[in-house]
Amino acid sequence: xxxxxxxxxxxxxxxxxxxxxxxxxxxxxxxxxxxxxxxxxxxxxxxxxxxxxxxxxxxxxxxxxxxxxxxxxxxxxxxxxxxxxxxxxxxxxxxxxxxxxxxxxxxxxxxxxxxxxxxxxxxxxxxxxxxxxxxxxxxxxxxxxxxxxxxxxxxxxxxxxxxxxxxxxxxxxxxxxxxxxxxxxxxxxxxxxxxxxxxxxxxxxxxxxxxxxxxxxxxxxxxxxxxxxxxxxxxxxxxxxxxxxxxxxxxxxxxxxxxxxxxxxxxxxxxxxxxxxxxxxxxxxxxxxxxxxxxxxxxxxxxxxxxxxxxxxxxxxxxxxxxxxxxxxxxxxxxxxxxx
Amino acid sequence: xxxxxxxxxxxxxxxxxxxxxxxxxxxxxxxxxxxxxxxxxxxxxxxxxxxxxxxxxxxxxxxxxxxxxxxxxxxxxxxxxxxxxxxxxxxxxxxxxxxxxxxxxxxxxxxxxxxxxxxxxxxxxxxxxxxxxxxxxxxxxxxxxxxxxxxxxxxxxxxxxxxxxxxxxxxxxxxxxxxxxxxxxxxxxxxxxxxxxxxxxxxxxxxxxxxxxxxxxxxxxxxxxxxxxxxxxxxxxxxxxxxxxxxxxxxxxxxxxxxxxxxxxxxxxxxxxxxxxxxxxxxxxxxxxxxxxxxxxxxxxxxxxxxxxxxxxxxxxxxxxxxxxxxxxxx
Numbered sequence: 001x002x003x004x005x006x007x008x009x010x011x012x013x014x015x016x017x018x019x020x021x022x023x024x025x026x027x028x029x030x031x032x033x034x035x036x037x038x039x040x041x042x043x044x045x046x047x048x049x050x051x052x053x054x055x056x057x058x059x060x061x062x063x064x065x066x067x068x069x070x071x072x073x074x075x076x077x078x079x080x081x082x083x084x085x086x087x088x089x090x091x092x093x094x095x096x097x098x099x100x101x102x103x104x105x106x107x108x109x110x111x112x113x114x115x116x117x118x119x120x121x122x123x124x125x126x127x128x129x130x131x132x133x134x135x136x137x138x139x140x141x142x143x144x145x146x147x148x149x150x151x152x153x154x155x156x157x158x159x160x161x162x163x164x165x166x167x168x169x170x171x172x173x174x175x176x177x178x179x180x181x182x183x184x185x186x187x188x189x190x191x192x193x194x195x196x197x198x199x200x201x202x203x204x205x206x207x208x209x210x211x212x213x214x215x216x217x218x219x220x221x222x223x224x225x226x227x228x229x230x231x232x233x234x235x236x237x238x239x240x241x242x243x244x245x246x247x248x249x250x251x252x253x254x255x256x257x258x259x260x261x262x263x264x265x266x267x268x269x270x271x272x273x274x275x276x277x278x279x280x281x282x283x284x285x286x287x288x289x290x291x292x293x294x295x296x297x298x299x300x301x302x303x304x305x306x307x308x309x310x311x312x313x314x315x316x317x318x319x320x321x322x323x324x325x326x327x328x329x330x331x332x333x334x335x336x337x338x339x340x
Numbered sequence: 341x342x343x344x345x346x347x348x349x350x351x352x353x354x355x356x357x358x359x360x361x362x363x364x365x366x367x368x369x370x371x372x373x374x375x376x377x378x379x380x381x382x383x384x385x386x387x388x389x390x391x392x393x394x395x396x397x398x399x400x401x402x403x404x405x406x407x408x409x410x411x412x413x414x415x416x417x418x419x420x421x422x423x424x425x426x427x428x429x430x431x432x433x434x435x436x437x438x439x440x441x442x443x444x445x446x447x448x449x450x451x452x453x454x455x456x457x458x459x460x461x462x463x464x465x466x467x468x469x470x471x472x473x474x475x476x477x478x479x480x481x482x483x484x485x486x487x488x489x490x491x492x493x494x495x496x497x498x499x500x501x502x503x504x505x506x507x508x509x510x511x512x513x514x515x516x517x518x519x520x521x522x523x524x525x526x527x528x529x530x531x532x533x534x535x536x537x538x539x540x541x542x543x544x545x546x547x548x549x550x551x552x553x554x555x556x557x558x559x560x561x562x563x564x565x566x567x568x569x570x571x572x573x574x575x576x577x578x579x580x581x582x583x584x585x586x587x588x589x590x591x592x593x594x595x596x597x598x599x600x601x602x603x604x605x606x607x608x609x610x611x612x613x614x615x616x617x618x619x620x621x622x623x624x625x626x627x628x629x630x631x632x633x634x635x636x637x638x639x640x641x642x643x644x645x646x647x648x649x650x651x652x653x654x655x656x657x658x659x660x661x662x663x664x665x666x667x668x669x670x671x
């Protein structure tokens with residue numbers, strides 16, 4: 001009996017310490033999220049959450065993580081350190097991709113399936129304006145001044161820019177086949193757009209949407225994540241089954257990591273040593289050792305894992321030029337949000 | 341269990357990345373990338389189901405047949421239906437049509453701010469129990485399927501289509517998929533919309549479909565077996581469902597209108613349509629026009645049954661005075 005008690009205490013201690021350094025993953029086809037132990041490389045818990053959760057984003061103060069529950073028109077808030085549930089924000093229609101502007105004043109969601117972009121006052125999630133736009137709006141990025149949000153339109157192959165203050169369209173231009181991830185670079189003069197229907201990214205001038213450059217990375221180029229040095233960004237190539245490390249200063253591929261199973265969203269550990277990548281098709285999350293530049297572990301989770309987030313990774317910095325729109329983006333929305 | 345999941349998902353991923361994904365990419369249809377991946381799983385589930393039927397259920401039919409004699413040549417066309425359905429060839433065609441319709445309806449609702457509910461909101465404990473959640477959604481799904489089945493029998497034009505399923509005189513484990521494509525389309529559309537309405541997740545929907553279709557294949561089996569007195573009231577078995585396919589006779593003109601439930605007999609018990617009498621009856625439909633389906637191939641059956649459907653939707657004053665084959669069994 002005593003041995004049993006010691007074993008139970010030890011197990012709880014292990015789980016407790018793992019929770020303090022754990023990773024949150026959204027299982028989009030299971031309406032659940034998994035909490036993984038970073039050190040133990042194992043799933044600690046799987047909990048229900050909304051319906052069709054795809055993406056998540058930390059709040060500007062870093063205290064909460066917002067999950068877009070697309071089919072229930074809600075944002076679900078978790079404690080960003082413990083992963084515990086805190087509140088639900090209703091009436092945010094089809095929040096597929098989510099983003100806060102750098103100054104923390106604006107909160108934007110894109111309704112992937114309902115073809116609109118919603119711009120909210122971040123304080124209280126009060127809807128400032130809704131813009132309907134054809135073409136499956138999917139990913140977004142903000143400019144450094146928090147004046148403009150850039151949204152990729154997957155079906156129409158275009159990139160659109162919206163003025164946040166007036167909630168009006170500035171321009172809408174063709175950029176290539178199935179544009180997805182959007183990244184505003186720290187110089188605030190170049191926007192990168194990943195082309196999932198092609199094999200790389202295009203460079204776009206944020207002032208008028210003109211395509212000024214192109215870089216080949218891999219088939220199905222999809223989404224960006226910052227390395228944290230202001231120069232390199234990781235880019236998942238879903239069809240190729242790789243993650244490219246893009247040097248945005250020299251505009252070249254500085255490294256390629258093989259990640260099987262349709263790699264999608266990513267997050268990096270606070271110490272910068274590991275990149276965690278969701279493997280949508282394999283129902284796993286890959287752990288990439290960035291020193292070795294290879295996958296060192298792959299952890300089973302739920303069906304179609306999409307968004308991933310390092311709990312206790314410190315306050316998010318949506319304004320930081322190192323992070324596209326402050327982190328993972330994607331969602332949609334509607335009327336003014338109510339919190340409960 | 342984890343190793344089995346890995347094997348399953350690994351195979352699905354290999355098929356997708358080797359054959360399907362590159363084609364989708366080459367066609368420039370990346371918006372269909374995720375649905376195509378799900379379609380591969382549907383295909384794999386079909387292969388498993390065919391294997392279970394051919395190797396497992398057929399063993400029991402051979403070992404303990406209920407009808408020991410009969411024309412086995414009538415079974416051939418049912419095998420064609422099973423392969424076309426289980427391997428996703430017909431479902432894919434149906435999906436291409438139903439998907440945009442169900443999407444439009446769902447999106448319209450959501451644009452009005454009407455989000456489909458999740459039962460977990462009402463019953464939070466459900467969210468913490470995967471098996472309980474699956475069972476609750478399965479029961480709800482079966483409830484809808486029960487009433488749709490009753491509609492197939494009660495509405496003349498729908499019976500004109502559904503009668504193809506009942507016309508088989510040699511009912512076996514292969515008979516479940518013997519349906520007109522239009523009938524399949526209508527049922528699929530209705531069940532998908534219902535599932536969206538009550539909040540069935542895509543993953544759950546596949547599981548429900550997989551388990552449900554296996555139970556239904558078994559319930560059509562030509563076997564002299566029973567789940568026992570209690571078991572027969574919990575799960576639809578071959579004896580229970582065979583009565584639903586029974587050939588009408590002068591004493592039982594409406595015998596088809598009983599034992600409708602696809603999986604859980606509770607619906608027939610609750611709504612007064614259950615019969616448990618243990619009698620073995622021959623199967624088929626007592627109507628020469630419908631009975632003529634026997635012996636026809638897949639294409640001819642589809643064409644002639646569609647003709648029956650057209651006649652059924654033709655206004656009465658344009659029809660001939662007598663139209664055999666258009667009477668629902670429960671007049």
